[in-house]
Amino acid sequence: MIETLEIRDLHVEIEGKPILRGVNLQINRGETHALMGPNGSGKSTLGLVIMGHPNYEVTSGEILLNGENILEMEADERARAGIFYAFQRPIAIPGVKLADFLRHATTNVRNPDRKEGEDLIPMREFRAELKEKMGQLRMDTDFARRYVNDGFSGGEMKRAEILQLAMLQPKFAILDETDSGLDADAVRLASQSIAEIGGERMGLLIITHHDKLLEHNPPQYTHVIVGGRIVETGGPELAAELHTKGYERIRREHPEASEANDKNTEVEPAELAGA
Amino acid sequence: MTQVLEKIGFHEAGFEALMDSLTQPEWLAEMRRDAWAKFNRLPWPSGRDEEWMRTDIRMFNLDKYALGNGGTEAFPEGTLSEGVELSGRLVTVDSVPRVSELAPEWSKKGVLFGPLSQLVNEYPDVIRPHLMARTYDSGVDRFAALHAAFWSSGSLLYVPRNVVVNQPLHTLLALSDGSADLSHTLVILESGAEATLLAESCSLENSSGGVPGGFHCGGIEMIVGPGAHLRYVNLQDLGHGVWQFGHQKAIVHQDASLQWTVGALGSRLSKVNQHVELAGAGATSQVNGVMFTEGKQHLSYHTLQRHAAPHCRSDFLYKAALQDNSRTVWRGMIKVDPGAQKTDGYQRNDNLLLSETARADSIPGLEIEADDVRCTHGSTSGRVDEELIFYARARGFTRKEAIQMIVTGFFQQVFDRITIESVRDALGLSISRRVREYE
Incomplete structure (x- = not known):
């Protein structure tokens, strides 16, 4: 059976303001989808809503994992069900070592029925695996002893997200601008890493402005989101077009969505700044 | 003084009964009488006093408590000593010594360790010059006077010149429900000596299953001689019905160092004065504090880093996490005397509020009378950031696990900063066990 993540007519608001206005998307496990769109189009919102961020209100629609609606599930339940979101802006957790954080996370995700307080993966076993994965990603093992994202550079944060992706091996992963803040070489390495750690076994939704991250993870599908709606879906050539020519044609052909998009960018400086 | 006392209340007849029961040198009897007179002269502290305006003790009733149950109850092992090879061990239950051990290799070298009330008769020359001399003022408030008049049992650690006790000593003070404990701690390190003392206090479980109450009115004095090094850990895990009052002071002499770690988890209300005096050039102190409060607990710490000599360094860090309706007060002061040039003083207090109804008052202060010093201070108070919780949950942590991790x-x-593994483990575990789930 092919595993699927399906978004059906998803409407989402934050503080009463509509952000997503009827998103439809189906990802099969093993496929790579690119999600592109101008600032304020709702890309990050879609990722965060799939992950279960509590600040967004789903007003209608469904998110189905293998046919089962996950909207009532908390973020940790979704993580244990096999969903992963690589944060555009990862959060620092002072005083918590990345290795300790990942050991706990890996234990929970691999044993979805684990109760609080039950044993974690044995230290020795975990360390060996972490070391192997860090080697694969060409990361210094000292990195794991640093506090989670605390004082990390933009590039380090993104690499730490990829390391977590590698350890957690989700069924479906949303990578939210995992290339932003990286230089060209670093993006190439990230792209290669995602492929190497088994990205092809996952269902990937790659949110990006560029085509570099897609180099080693060629998408079967490219979706364009404008004003909270997917207005066009195509193949890899669509990603290339948007990368070289921008959104002019899309805007022209979808004036209503573009107008909605512009309204959101005006009132959402945070997303504008981050995108 | 291991005999079982009759219950002794804190009044004139009780004081006389205590004096009759004690075997002690005359100078000590005189000190007690003097303190008792002070107690009778002094008023109870009130909200009009600057130090007490945030700490309400109107519900405290001294008449409810008495000394000397002569407890025979079983006592716990203690947590600070877990997995630690000890050089000595002292356990008291309701001020009655139950275990007093010191490895022979250390007694042969002249180390003294045991109940202060016994050792004061055997080694008055060692104890008299220090006991309640420079490091304890029985006139500072009514609790201090009461303590100086009624203290019993307690503990003494004396380490002679250049003796390095390389394994920790451990004291455990247990209090049964409704009892009073007025034990006194005296630590004397002669020049060049080194020691680590792990002290913990706890309440015995209440047989009726209720919250253990009681009255703990303690005093701690530490004298760290020239070039000596003392590590002292004090873990307070008394029952949540216990009233705790204490005056604690250390003097650190020339080129000596003190590392003083406080873990405060228990009691209904604590009002503690913690004072470190750097009395000789080149002395250093490091004070670490870990507080976790819940329910209606109230912990009030008044700390003083006194620089009385030049070229001294004091480093102070208190961190508190507060749950439910609990409250902490920290009022800290770095005081630099006119001659204390080249002082390096630092104090910091961070508070993490785990509920909307918890409250942390943080009041740093500097009083500097020398002109060539570096003194810095800071304090922060804030809630757990929901974005941190979401990030952890997105990686599979439950909300409670996420909060536990963030608090840790x-x-x-x-x-x-705490160099003793058993202490880190004991504090870490106690705290993560206490963290509950919050929406």
């Missing part, structure tokens, strides 16, 4: 991380900076 919050304390990591102070744990990193």
